[in-house]
């Protein structure tokens with residue numbers, strides 16, 4: 001008899017949603033988190049209606065910090081831009097991350113889940129080829145029928161359970177909370193590209209006319225190109241200096257994180273163990289959007305955990321049904337599409353200037369096509385148009401992709 005039905009390692013959006021749901025299904029759930037609380041972290045903040053639906057919160061509730069009516073893609077170097085308004089994108093919102101995290105934690109607690117903080121998972125415990133729990137901190141151990149690795153991009157559960165990440169392309173990011181700004185338009189979010197940013201973008205998500213979140217996320221395409229980039233703090237300072245709205249701003253908080261962006265890993269389930277969220281590569285890579293995809297994966301996983309507990313079957317085959325259902329979803333296929341795109345773009349950037357390509361995109365691509373590509377559901381018609389309008393660039397990206405396949409397989 002196991003002590004717990006489910007152990008969830010990590011309280012990011014994936015772990016919290018999984019725990020909220022497993023507790024709701026009446027499963028005896030233990031959550032282990034290495035930090036001191038669920039808050040003060042980078043959960044991810046820019047989301048669409050989908051995330052609100054998964055979380056079951058209303059757009060006018062306290063969980064939403066701001067709402068955007070348009071999103072602008074702009075070059076820091078030349079000023080060329082594309083405006084994607086809500087007719088194309090739908091609504092976009094800025095989560096109040098702490099409140100959302102507390103909401104999920106409190107829902108899980110009220111349904112009986114146990115949370116242990118300052119609890120760093122070291123490894124999974126295996127018996128007869130099946131994971132039966134975890135070791136954490138110095139020598140503590142807990143056992144469960146199902147262990148969930150929601151412990152982020154450098155997941156200990158994933159590593160010690162033996163999952164492999166052949167295309168582990170990571171995006172490194174920092175998010176700064178700025179106060180004391182002036183005259184910011186709170187209805188518009190910005191994504192900036194530029195030489196100083198490298199392969200990635202700088203984003204500005206205003207919270208009000210005087211407060212904004214500013215982040216920088218970059219993917220290294222090669223060591224030398226990565227080393228040649230200015231440090232993120234310098235990029236931030238330069239942006240603040242050259243934009244009157246943020247000239248006198250103060251940095252009130254800083255958070256950092258790492259997001260996988262080459263798509264879902266080849267296997268993320270095994271006997272007694274399943275991964276969820278960043279640990280499984282369940283992130284929409286081009287925009288680094290992980291909150292919605294984590295909520296979705298957590299809910300699918302929790303439903304399967306309930307089935308496994310009901311049937312008392314935690315075999316490889318039984319856990320894999322979560323993976324099978326997840327992979328068939330539209331969100332998973334968008335992740336796979338954008339992951340291939342990002343992989344190709346990173347290879348392209350090894351041998352070409354990605355900013356030159358970004359300038360072409362900003363100068364010539366229409367907002368509808370850009371939106372389809374970012375979301376990972378471009379139609380065949382869109383691809384045909386791209387092929388003809390941007391042939392030299394598409395050809396280079398295609399060659400990059402073929403090189404990527406040659407190096408590491410599909």
Ligand SMILES: Cc1cc2nc3c(=O)[nH]c(=O)nc-3n(C[C@H](O)[C@H](O)[C@H](O)COP(=O)(O)OP(=O)(O)OC[C@H]3O[C@@H](n4cnc5c(N)ncnc54)[C@H](O)[C@@H]3O)c2cc1C
Pocket residue numbers: 009010011012013014015032033034035041042043044045046047119120121122150151152153154155156172173174175215216217255256257258259276277278279283288289290291292294
């Ligand atoms: C700078 C930045 C900005 C982003 N902005 C957005 C955005 O606007 N919208 C969006 O949708 N996505 C965004 N993302 C992506 C999103 O934040 C991630 O995809 C998402 O947080 C992944 O959730 P997760 O639960 O899988 O992992 P994480 O959020 O990484 O959570 C993992 C948790 O596990 C804990 N943990 C780690 N190791 C252990 C261990 N050994 N033992 C116990 N606990 C452990 C960590 O402390 C953490 O609490 C952003 C990412 C970054 C880096």
